[in-house]
Amino acid sequence: MLSPVPDGVTVVASFEKAERLRERKKPDPLLILEPLQEYFDENGFGEGDLLWGRLGLQSTSGTFHLQRDEGFQVVLKRRLGGPQPSEVMDLLTEVELL
Numbered sequence: 001m002l003s004p005v006p007d008g009v010t011v012v013a014s015f016e017k018a019e020r021l022r023e024r025k026k027p028d029p030l031l032i033l034e035p036l037q038e039y040f041d042e043n044g045f046g047e048g049d050l051l052w053g054r055l056g057l058q059s060t061s062g063t064f065h066l067q068r069d070e071g072f073q074v075v076l077k078r079r080l081g082g083p084q085p086s087e088v089m090d091l092l093t094e095v096e097l098l
Contacts, residue, residue, distance in 0.1 A: 002051035002067055006033055011052060011064075030062050030078040037068075046072025 006012050011031040012021065018029050037050040046068030055063040055075065062078035 002053040002065065004049045004051050006031075010054075031064060031076070036066075040068060040072075045074075 008017070010029055011033065012018050012029045014034045015032060018032055021029060031052065033050055033052070040046060040050065048069050051067045053065045055065050064076045065073070066076055067073045
């Protein structure tokens, strides 16, 4: 289910909210909505509110479904912190496969 409301942990609204997490020694969020929406606006990627939802298991996935309007939907994959297993592909390898 997609939502415009950040969860305050892995998804926050602004850089200021991300900084507050850092000050409390919490992990950095994987998604900051306001600058991402500004980027989409500047580049003509859809209109309206940015909706988001997690794909996959929340504890093992940094993959998000993003949507603005019916004409704009994307999947954003973020690398999770910590050591990565050797079988995890880097972004260049994934792009080559596409």
